[in-house]
Amino acid sequence: MALLVLGAGLGMRDPWPSDEPRFALVAKQMVESGDWLFPHRGTELYSDKPPMLMWSQATLYTLIGDWRVAFLLPSLLAALGTLACVYDLGRRLWTRRVGLYAAWALLFALHFTFQSKKAQIDPLVVFFITLANYGLLRHLLSGPAWRWWWLGWFAAGLGVITKGVGVIALLMIVPAAVASLLGWPRVKLHIRDWRFWAGPLAFVLAIALWLVPMVVTALGSGSVEYRAYLDDILFRQTAKRYAQSWDHHQPWWYFLGTMPSMWIPAFLAIPWAIPAWRRRLQRRDARYLLPLVWWLLIVLFFSIPNGKRDVYILPALPMFCLALAPLLPGLLRKRAFQWLLGGFVALLAAGLLGIGISMLMGQPGFERKLILDRGIDTAVTSGLGWVAVALGCWAVLTLCVAGVRRFHLAVVATLTMAWVAFGLIGYPLFNDSSSARGLMHQVGERIGADAELGLVAWKEQNLLMADRNAATFGFNRRWDRQLADGVAWQAAQPQRRWLLVQEDALLACVDRTSAELAGVANRRRWWLVRPGDIHGPCVASAEEQARERALHRIDGDE
Known part of the structure; x- marks a missing residue:
């Protein structure tokens, strides 16, 4: 059933914005360039996220040779792995029936299913965090089980090099330590055993698989570009982004509205689950304490910064369903x-x-x-x-x-x-409209097979879906500078070079009465510009620069 629900449509679409084309484009460029250590988006380094998802997509494409399948397959495999972990935890901590209820509740939670059918980083990081929880709980509640303890730490490390927040899996140790100090049954840390301290080493080892070669190469090359990539991905995109989040600003109670709306139908059981959980915690049942407290810690962790998105607390959903599952047989009789x-x-x-x-x-x-x-x-x-x-x-x-x-x-x-x-x-x-495939197909037919295409103020799906090697003039650069460079590139061979320009980047130098509207895709209008459509220098006014900055903020909110 999980394969049917999550896998239906696999191979029937291309990457859709906002994030899917970006990751697929980076993975495609990895395969084409052979540079898997420093991801590129067009001609620029891409340092917003660690490369784990892109590695997965590029590896699967290398194996199966079909991007339409390869870009979505990591999410499908990760979701199936998450369901397997939740089922097996429920089976081992309670019964097989409880394990099945936990997996069913997770599979049909709208938030989980929706994200698992998208080629974003979140399904993969949810899997690594859930795998880490699986290993830690196998040791903490049914241990000592040192191999699972080490796997839990190692999986948390893999979560870090997937999205940075994989470290939150280790918060499971907090309620376990408190329960152990208070003498709750079943919970044992075994802190005096040397094997306990091998867990943090496994965590560091997982991170080092990516961090060490990347740092050594960046510092050893002497490249200013590589050094900027290193500084951005290690500092600005992790600790600074958490402490000083610059987008997706939401109130502190944002997740209190997200969970009731996106974790349904499982969350509908909350009115009956809360008193039932309270009774079980009064009986000092650590099987409920650890996942429930960890869930609350995750919500608290992501509620502190101003920047919030619904996917931030998605990793907590599997443990919520695990704690809910033992109650479901009784609740379904109500x-x-x-x-x-x-x-x-x-x-x-x-x-x-x-x-x-x-x-x-x-x-x-x-x-x-x-x-x-x-x-x-x-x-x-x-x-x-x-x-x-x-x-x-x-x-x-x-x-x-x-x-x-x-x-x-x-x-x-x-x-x-x-x-x-x-x-x-x-x-x-x-x-066709969501992936920009239809737009890029129309553009290819209009300019002809022998023409060259340049992209200005482009989005990742434009370069990904282009039917030829398109020229780009930067991605994060100001649009007026991209347009100016594009016009200069076009002037070198005016008979065969075209520019595809986002409408918002069309400056006064472009004559819209002669330029052609190429089409509409992803809520944006795109124009084909020829050398004869350019009149005068392409320089943005202060008003046009302000409009571009506002549009960039809107793109970030998407």
């Missing part, structure tokens, strides 16, 4: 809980039917947003309308068939069909 699950499916059905009917009846709000912002034609919006209506009818049918005492089966059936339809139908319908 009529109130079943009615709550039924209400969730009913609301989902009403929403799908309402959206689908509105799209089929041509309500302008839906069509305008899809057509103007996404570049999707009316034939596609009609298809989406029918899909939404079909899913809404399916949800109603599952409620009728399941009955009052088995509404949880309606939840499983409805969400399964929705995710499968999203993969098998939604992927092909949205792909």
Whole structure:
């Protein structure tokens, strides 16, 4: 079932913004250049994230030779690994039935499923953090188990070189240490054993697999570019970004709204789970203490800085489902809980039917947003309308068939069909506009096979989806400077060189009456510019520079 829900649509789409094209482009350039140690985005070094995901994508492409499969496969494998860890922990700490409930709750939690079907770093870091929790809990609650203890530390280190925050897995030791000091049964740290201290060495070893060769190469080369990459990825993108977050500003209570909205349907059990957890903690059951306190520590950790995103607390979801699983057999026998699950499916059905009917009846709000912002034609919006209506009818049918005492089966059936339809139908319908494949295909046909293409104010999907080796003039550089360099590049061979320019980067030097609108993709309009469309020097005014800075901030929020 997990393979069906998470894998439906694999190989049927290209990378979609905001992050997927970036990582896929970096991985592709790794394969093409052979430089796997210092990732590049176009001609510039990419230092925003450690390279673990890109390594995974590049390795899988080397093995299977298909980017459409390789870019999504790390997320799928990581999600399956996370489910396996949660299931096996539940089985070992309680029973096989509890393990299955934990895995089912995690699989259909909207946040987990949604992220696992995307080619971003988060599914991979969630797997490494969950694997670290698995190893630590095997030792702390069922130990001594030194190999699992070492694996837990090593996996946390791999999480660090995946996204930096992998170290949060080690916070599991905090409630374990407190419980051990208070004499709770089952919890043992074995701190006097020398093998205990081999754990931190395993953590350092995992980080050193990437850090040591990268630092040695950067310092030994004498390259200013490599040294800047080193400083940015080790300092600005880690500790400084946490302490002085510069984007995604949210209030301190942000995650208190994120979890109830994104961790459903599992989070619907909270009103009954909290008193049940309290009773078990009063009985000093450490199997609940460790994952629950760790969950709260993660929420607290990410609530401190101003910058917050919903994916930050995704690593806590597997442990939440693990602590919830022993309660689910009893909760599913409660009529109130079943009615709550039924209400969730009913609301989902009403929403799908309402959206689908509105799209089929041509309500302008839906069509305008899809057509103007996404570049999707009316034939596609009609298809989406029918899909939404079909899913809404399916949800109603599952409620009728399941009955009052088995509404949880309606939840499983409805969400399964929705995710499968999203993969098998939604992927092909949205792909051309969301991935920029359609735009770049049209551009390639318009300029001809022998022409050269330059990109100005480009996004990663433009370079990734281009049908030829496109010239770029920097990525993080100011757009007016990119345009000026692009115009100079074009002037060297004006008969065969074209520029593809984002509309917001078109300065007064570009004559829009003669330039061609290439198309709309990812809520942006793109123009083809020829040498004859340029009149005068391309210099940005103060107002145009301010607008560009504002647009960069919006791109960062995406």
